[in-house]
Amino acid sequence: MKVVSAIKRVPEDIKARLKNNFEQVEFFFCHGMKEAKALIAEADVLITYGEDVTPEMIGEAVNLKWIMVLSAGMDQMPFEEIEKRNIVVTNVRGIHRKQMAEYAISMLLQVYRQAKTMIESEHNHEWNRRISIREINGQTMVLLGTGAIAQETARIAKAFRIKTIGVSKSGKAKDYFDETLPVDRIEEALPKADLVVAVLPSTRETSYLLKEEHFQLMPDHAVFLNMGRGDLVASHVILKAVRNHQIGHAVLDVFEEEPLPEDHTFWGEKNITVTPHFSGKSPQYIPRGFDLFEQNLQSFLNRDGEMKNLIDPKRRY
């Protein structure tokens, strides 16, 4: 059996561990898809980030039975061809949760503690004790989304003694949320929010879900943080909310257009913090992805039906 990986820079210890643990498997660790393509005709299993798999490649890959996508987004996968061939697809949904929870807590503390002002004072050698610091304990956090990432963020928020309210499609109760509401009752949650953390995937239903009226409902000191998808809310709506003091601050990691153009208004806006879509970045990303791959490879070989994060090609998630 042949596993072809298109993932660049897989650490040597991971390669060695896989080869050691699966002696019956031949592994080909390629430096990107260009290299991997040459081997695709022989591959039983393909490991990829999922952005560069073409319908033609699926045609060529006559032995292919399983694609492991080392990403959570599946927008660019040729699911029609995959479905016809009954190729199994799995992804790494869930491995972003630790770093994204740390991103959220870190950025909220940065805003609440006026870190930018503090760093500027430090830069000026200024012993500035006039900076007014707020505490995050005792605050209320409304999370838009109650999936793995939202739940991990809520779990840590609870340790800070933050009240957590989750808003999801179903409104189903979940661990680490003091309350959960269905999205059609979002208006009840927003007025209570000191902190709003959006971590919704991009679907037809979430696209431009947040409108001006939603920002009007938030308290004027609220901090809005978006680390989900850039099309949750139009840029001009965020800008208006901040400039009209409907909210206190916006922390944005995702945008309608990425990279955010150099001349975009957001960059210079006092009460907007821009980060370059890196909430999901982690030095542990590849190790965690391959940990999940290894578990799935065991199940794949055993045919035990226990593979994790199986994707339904019809629903595409």
Add this chain to the structure above:
Amino acid sequence: MKVVSAIKRVPEDIKARLKNNFEQVEFFFCHGMKEAKALIAEADVLITYGEDVTPEMIGEAVNLKWIMVLSAGMDQMPFEEIEKRNIVVTNVRGIHRKQMAEYAISMLLQVYRQAKTMIESEHNHEWNRRISIREINGQTMVLLGTGAIAQETARIAKAFRIKTIGVSKSGKAKDYFDETLPVDRIEEALPKADLVVAVLPSTRETSYLLKEEHFQLMPDHAVFLNMGRGDLVASHVILKAVRNHQIGHAVLDVFEEEPLPEDHTFWGEKNITVTPHFSGKSPQYIPRGFDLFEQNLQSFLNRDGEMKNLIDPKRRY
């Protein structure tokens, strides 16, 4: 019975609540000790930050039975006179724990996530995804001190799945510490530390406890954070540790000399972050102090022997 408070800017709702809850007590809320002094001869109870109580005042305060110190440091209290007169002293030990835990976690995240570089890139309108971010989950934190503040920091660290090792005088086990060691075995803890959080009070035993040899024991990527007392370690030892890459970064909120002079080397040092002794600052400081005062006032009036944070004038803590 007369309560004289020397605390400036006590919020009106707190004054009203106390007057309402204790009709048998006369409250005098003064704007600082200068004003309070004029009433000291009649005071049964004095509320003070404890820095401006003189032996002469104790002499004048012929009715004084209880001093509530709205601080944790008691260095400047005239304990000899207080002991002679059998005046009860209580302080607010423990009310710093929430803000100081938030300070510690926030600053560690700031260093691990390269917030200064990120903010600089943002300032330059630069979509910079090359910043290498580390996660704090999975790290090991050595806390010097296992009191209320260290324990609260350890509690939140545990939520981040950080391993916590506490070092204290006794080494007695405490909640939220995976391990605890007595200070004479500190050498066993330091080599394991990704994060070192010092929150020791200033006593004869902790004064200049940390020496060059201790920094040599830490891993070269370790982040050292001191929010306890400035005389835990000499400035030149920290500077050497950072410059010689014995540690990766130092976050300092307390110093041998405060305010830190404008021309001090620390300010400009790449791998040192200076904050102006504000880890204990909080908008909740006075409310929390008066909450504790109110509980103690109830016990004081009931003579139920339940007063919290009683200070032994001999041991001075």
